[in-house]
Amino acid sequence: MQDTTLDLVIIGGGPAGMGAALIAGRSLLRTVVINAESPRNAVTRASHGFLTRDGAHPDALVAVAKEQLREYDTVAYETGRVAKVEPASGGGFLIKHADGRAWRTPQVILATGYRDDLDRLELPGLDQVYGTGVFICPFCDGFEHAGERLAVFGGLGCELMVSMLRNWSSDVVVFTNGRTLDASTSRDLAAHGVTVESGRVHRLVSDDGRLQAVELVDGRRVERDAGFIADDFSGPATSFAADLGVATTRNFLDREVLQADATGKTAVDGVYIVGDMRTGFSGLLAAANDGSDCVKHIVHTLAAERWSRA
Template identity: 30%
Template sequence: MFDCVIIGGGPSGLNAALILARGRKNIMLFDDDNPRNAVTHESHGFITRDGVKPSEFKRQAKADLMKYPNLTMYNERVVDLKKETQCFVIYTESNKIYESRKVILATGLKDVLPPIDGIHNFYGTSLFSCPFCDGWELKDQPLVLITENPSAFHKAKLIFNWSRDLVVCTNGKEIFSKEQQELLLKNKIEVIEETISCLEGLAGNLSAIRFKNQRQLKRKAGFVTTNLVQASPLAESLGCVLTKNGGIETDNFGRTNIEGVYGCGDISKSAPMQVIVAAGEGTKAAMGVINDLVNEEF
């Protein structure tokens, strides 16, 4: 039986594995290698790793983890997870079964893009979701914010920090209040509420947005508001309490409402979704596991 099984090999799961391995716990990490940032060419905002390719970040992280003999890593998907009286039972896609005293869920989220023709061709290359991650590379360019989300007013203000040449397209939705519209107009941010027909460009580089009324808006790049959903049903199937925005509720050390189950990284949606934040949350969840195991054993 393992002390802890970590499900998810993103920055949060990898860093949780590092702390648990150094905490002398017998652990296993499952990674199905289907990351949310698969479309991302570079990751930013992590000191000493600014601009690193996500695949290279993971390669270096796993090289660090291989130094610890008390850690096992499997490139496999966990398909089910059950809580028994004394342990958790983990079922994998290849019909293998494992037991563990604790479980860390680091399964992350999935981005659901607005249903706009051509949008997938540009996401991760010239359309992004996080201005803190990619705003520097797009500074001072003619940008677009494509959004159907009523909370987009704040995102428009953020993007304005990197470029004053900004147009907001709501794809046929009326999402701004009169006061918000006036503030955007005051800052020379145009709001286009016409339905988008398609996005145009070549090789992932956005050039224009075409609307149903045949209007064409020239833009070089921009941001899009995505809907976020759990990448795995494991947390919900265990009975973890979900937040109103689709994450799972955790305390400061990743503990969920299910004893022995911890969550970290994007899955909890409790902090800005950046690599460095996710890694930090993995550290906190691992510390929570070690503290709880020590208290149980002492």
């Protein structure tokens, strides 16, 4: 068992976890951050939209965050994977690292993000282009593909993505991969002049990570320069929150997400969730802010408790 006088353990060190760690350090909280260093956007070559970091490689974001965290003596950074989080007898939580070490903490922030399950989409060749030629967020990658021939992969929910992408390009084709769209979506897309390919996709053709075309099982080939996925194919990267009894709710896209308030506080005392794990998709800047806000809330609460006891 490691140090038993911790205030906080943060599991996950993407922007959400590192945003939390930075404010924890600045607030003198005795903190351990454990990070497997495999952020969700690791597949990309450049991240966009993060003020002062536009175009940065995902590795660079982690490296700078680690470097800046070294200033804060009360924060220890551990590389590796947490295997288990469980309630400790006598209160708090036991955090078990895969290498056998364990930490006891009164509070835990879960910042392990989401994972995208490409296999669920049944789009052969997607692994060659995901994050470099096929994306999920127009704000992150739309600019680089403005005016290009775009594909949207999706059934239910594709209309929202198409209407968004029209901001960047007028040439958007929907590939439903064998699914039938409901009548009202089909009508709306047709009214806006959007072509819908409803056959099954044979494979995505690409070169060095760039999408070139979508081949359909009927033998046709539709030339496309980039694509965006409208389907739900993601979920929490770890089951720690669910294992600790955190309930689920639905987000603005009607997708299931873990339930926590805007500060990351869950209904389970001492358990906080931040970043993608809380929202399903935060983006880097919002994830960093989420982590930071969560620790501010924790420090406020601790200060108020101390104040009322004194």
